[in-house]
Amino acid sequence: MRAVSERAWTSIDVPDLPVGRVTTVVVAARAVCLTRTGEGPDDWGALDNRCPHQGGPLGDGQLEGGFLICPWHAYEYDPTTGRPPSGFSDAAVCYPVRRASETTLEIELPVEAPVISLMDQMVDVLCDWGLDAAFGMVGHSNLGLADALRRATEDGRLTY
Numbered sequence: 001m002r003a004v005s006e007r008a009w010t011s012i013d014v015p016d017l018p019v020g021r022v023t024t025v026v027v028a029a030r031a032v033c034l035t036r037t038g039e040g041p042d043d044w045g046a047l048d049n050r051c052p053h054q055g056g057p058l059g060d061g062q063l064e065g066g067f068l069i070c071p072w073h074a075y076e077y078d079p080t081t082g083r084p085p086s087g088f089s090d091a092a093v094c095y096p097v098r099r100a101s102e103t104t105l106e107i108e109l110p111v112e113a114p115v116i117s118l119m120d121q122m123v124d125v126l127c128d129w130g131l132d133a134a135f136g137m138v139g140h141s142n143l144g145l146a147d148a149l150r151r152a153t154e155d156g157r158l159t160y
Contacts, residue, residue, distance in 0.1 A: 009106040014099075022068060022079070024049055024059025027107050032095065033058035034105075035068060035079035041099035045080035046107045048093035058092060068092075119148035127152060133159040 010028045017023055017036045025034050031049035047068070049059045056072030063069070067076035067085070076085055082092035096108040122145070123131075134149050149160040 006111045007108050008111050009098075009108050011100060011104050011106050014103055014105050019043070020063050022059060022061055022063055024057065028109055030109060031057075031059065032107060032109075033061070033068070033092075034097075035063060037063070037079055044097045044099065044105060045078075046095040046097040047077065047079070047082050048095070050093075051075060051077075052090045052092055117144060117148065119144040120151065123148040123152045123158075127157045131158055 012025060012027050015023060015025060015034065017034065019036050019038055022033060022035045025032050033045075033047040033049045035045040035047070037043045037045065045068075047058055049057055051058050051070040051072060053070060053073055053075045056070045056075075058068060058070055058077070060071045061069045062071075063079055065076075066078075068079040069076055075088075075090070077083065077092045080094070082094035084090055084092075098106050100106045137145065149158070152158050153160040
């Protein structure tokens, strides 16, 4: 978990993305759904890559009828604002995007400050107790633990 303290513009190379297409780009360690709706320098959209309905990867979706279609449940979002069609309220998180040059886009993203999670604390205790290797785990609802084990591996405290 991370706490957002401010926002900052982050530069990326303009991807080779045809008009009317969508893709996922990683910007400042964050997956962003990038859309191109026209030929102009302002015809780019940047949304959080996670569909607010059930988490589908919006960058794997498609543009159709003026909307970005989530690939999991076909929910629709405006590709530049994240707003759903009228009558719906589950808007996707939108990030401002601007064309900085012919070769560069800038996306304004939240700057996140690290926060120690409960899973990080649990892995700290396990390492203090002598845990030096984890060989895997079963399940998909324990991604917080998997991330904490990955961070402990990056710190050299254990092998995962």
